[in-house]
Amino acid sequence: MPLIKSNIHTHTEFCDGRNSMEQMVQVAIKKGFETIGFSPHSFTKFDLRYCCKDFNAFRQEFMRIKTIYGDKIKLLMGIELDAYGELPKNLDYIIASVHYVKKGDNYYSVDSSKLHFENALINGFCGDKLKLAECYFDTLVKAVRTIKPDVIGHFDLLDLYGKYEGEQYKQIALTAVERLKETNSLVEINLGRCFKRMGGAYPADFIVQYMARHGFDFILSNDAHCTDALGYMFDEEVERLKTLGVNRLFYFDGTDKKQIELI
Numbered sequence: 452m453p454l455i456k457s458n459i460h461t462h463t464e465f466c467d468g469r470n471s472m473e474q475m476v477q478v479a480i481k482k483g484f485e486t487i488g489f490s491p492h493s494f495t496k497f498d499l500r501y502c503c504k505d506f507n508a509f510r511q512e513f514m515r516i517k518t519i520y521g522d523k524i525k526l527l528m529g530i531e532l533d534a535y536g537e538l539p540k541n542l543d544y545i546i547a548s549v550h551y552v553k554k555g556d557n558y559y560s561v562d563s564s565k566l567h568f569e570n571a572l573i574n575g576f577c578g579d580k581l582k583l584a585e586c587y588f589d590t591l592v593k594a595v596r597t598i599k600p601d602v603i604g605h606f607d608l609l610d611l612y613g614k615y616e617g618e619q620y621k622q623i624a625l626t627a628v629e630r631l632k633e634t635n636s637l638v639e640i641n642l643g644r645c646f647k648r649m650g651g652a653y654p655a656d657f658i659v660q661y662m663a664r665h666g667f668d669f670i671l672s673n674d675a676h677c678t679d680a681l682g683y684m685f686d687e688e689v690e691r692l693k694t695l696g697v698n699r700l701f702y703f704d705g706t707d708k709k710q711i712e713l714i
Contacts, residue, residue: 453685454711457702459488459527460546460604460639460672461681465509466492467501469677472512476520478678486703487681488527489513490546493536497558498551506539525705531604534594543706546639548604549591552583561587561609568612581619584609588627595634601708602670603631605641606654624654625661637701637708638667640692643674646683656695663696668710670701689713 462468463475470478472489479487491503503509510528517526527543534549535558551558552571559571561583576583587609595603607624609615615624641653654662659669671688673680689700693713701710 453483453682454689455671455685455700455702456484457486457488457704458484458673458675458681459486459490459529459544459602459670459703460531460641460643460674461487461489462491462531462674462676463489465505465512466503467676472516473519474678475675475681476516476524476526479681480520480524482682484524484681486525486527486705488529488544488703490529490531490544492550493530493532493538495533495536495551495558497535498560501563502533502536510539525703527703527706529601532594532598532600534590538598544602544703545598545600546602546604547591547594547598547600547636549587549594549608552586552590554586561613562611565612568609572613580613580615581623584613584615584620584623588623592627592630595631595636599634600636602637602639602672603634604639605643605674606638607658608653610653610655611644611649621657624658628658628661628665628667632665637670638662639674640669640671640688640700641674642672642684642688643676643680645688646673646675646680652688659692659695659697663698668699668701669697670703 463472513528529544531546554575559575560567644650
């Protein structure tokens with residue numbers, strides 16, 4: 452059983468997840484989780500491939516599942532709200548994320564595939580990776596300041612296919628961190644890329660270290676798109692985060708946010 456027994460970044464068949472809500476809940480209970488929160492991708496009318504197209508149906512299923520399993524695990528209804536997505540009402544929490552950047556009238560995906568990232572880079576930014584990074588982080592900062600979410604999702608997601616490095620990129624990323632110093636949002640330590648064997652956790656280590664030194668707080672998540680991802684590498688990541696200067700993590704215990712000291 453992991454030290455952190457809560458995951459609120461969870462996707463199901465209502466968007467781009469592989470399992471049903473009920474299957475995710477059943478496995479979370481078996482793994483000893485105390486809380487699971489469901490965060491479908493917000494509706495984006497310009498791209499219907501991955502988003503939740505019927506939030507009312509999602510809400511109805513959530514209420515059905517809560518009736519059945521609510522005495523065994525705490526269930527939360529949230530959203531992973533893209534900067535250009537639509538926000539439903541009456542949620543337990545919001546994760547603010549950026550999956551698209553906008554240039555002119557065009558929206559470009561930065562994480563759905565390597566091909567889509569290259570399309571954004573070439574057609575949106577004339578091949579300039581740093582300009583794309585500036586646009587991405589500017590979009591993220593504006594979204595967080597506007598939305599005031601509970602959680603900032605996968606802070607540097609564009610690194611998935613961008614494979615960013617170098618001092619200029621680091622300065623762009625850390626400038627975004629500076630612009631978010633006043634936020635009360637938790638920063639997500641996202642292990643989704645680890646589960647897919649596509650790289651390390653988000654944010655990158657240099658970002659986590661800088662944030663830890665400047666008073667940001669963190670929450671651990673799997674960004675789970677299937678049952679096997681729930682709790683994946685939680686305990687290993689807790690130990691690794693200690694070496695980066697993170698001395699506490701927050702988690703959701705039902706609708707309450709609580710902290711656990713990393714000793």
